Amino acid sequence: QQQVKQSPQSLIVQKGGISIINCAYENTAFDYFPWYQQFPGKGPALLIAIRPDVSEKKEGRFTISFNKSAKQFSLHIMDSQPGDSATYFCAASLNTGGFKTIFGAGTRLFVKA
């Protein structure tokens, strides 16, 4: 059972374009929604995160949009650069005594120069 569904699996964007990755979740108990970025040969690293009481969060060129009623959230990368080429994972976390995080399947982004 996939609790966090992510799309697309892969994405090719021109330099300067907007990259959009979408995620949907099922469990309304999730209360933290992070995005992780992973470069080849490295572990994932936190990129940006949002709490469900906020509809949008922006950090530089990266924006999370959050729709609580639809149980969906998305990552927008503005002015995409070749250095943004990586795999992106959305995730959802909840406190079960410890903090449990469930990840989406990942999106491989390639930004063409």
Added chain:
Amino acid sequence: DVKVTQSSRYLVKRTGEKVFLECVQDMDHENMFWYRQDPGLGLRLIYFSYDVKMKEKGDIPEGYSVSREKKERFSLILESASTNQTSMYLCASSPGAGGTFEAFFGQGTRLTVV
């Protein structure tokens, strides 16, 4: 600087062997996690621990066990390795209550079972 260290980058083991993957964090984090990463499946949670000697099953615990005898160390054990356990294994840690949910990952161990 935050650091999660996995003992091996690459491992090759034979079917039926008992395999130990070690992870150490230096951030005094309460929570530690083991994930496996497979193409098209993302990161799937195997086990996690929110305190010393405490453990909880994740989504795919079958064939695995864990040990957390000290706060900084979390070990993943493959009791009898099988070829379908060939994968990238990622360890992570995060602060406890009062901290953030942010998970800090090691660089991963690529395990091949032959």
